Amino acid sequence: MSITFDLRKRVNQVASTNIIGPWDVYLKAARAIASIPIGRTDEEAWLVRVLINLRRDEWRKTVVRRRHQEEAKHSTRVRTDQEAVFVARATVWHALDKLTPRRRAVLVMHELEGLTIPAIASLLGITAITVRWHLSKGRGDMARVLRCHGGEGDGKR
Secondary structure (H helix, E strand, O other): OOOOHHHHHHHHHHHHHOOOOHHHHHHHHHHOHHHOOOOHHHHHHHHHHHHHHHHHHHHHHHHHHHHHHHHHHHOOOOOOOHHHHHHHHHHHHHHHHOOOHHHHHHHHHHHHOOOOHHHHHHHHOOOHHHHHHHHHHHHHHHHHHHHHHHHOOOOOO
16 A cells, blocks of 8 residues: 555645654554555545644653653652662661561551551451551651661761
């Protein structure tokens, strides 16, 4: 199947905006040659549909990039050096080790694994109120241990 000269001319005219190159349309045509209808008006309708879809894709990408750039501007910088990651991980594990086994299990299942309170209650064979109590006490204990550990050291935060 061949695309008519008029169709190729239209592709080049419409796609010459440097946003969508004619090669994008030709690539779509080559990948799904059976989807191109036969006949001048049908070919043109197909072309317009492909160009609209390509342009929409470009708009979406632009919006996502802008949103990402804005979020990156306003986000706080996080230290990613290996030493800081190691210290943070060690501090959290130290705080978790200070908890009782049941409190630690409830806290890990809820906060890290994302389980619901009824699911945790069912797994541990305790009531939902007890799970809430362990969550509350566990969070308080973690905060206290982390505050104490944060006060030690070289004073950096």
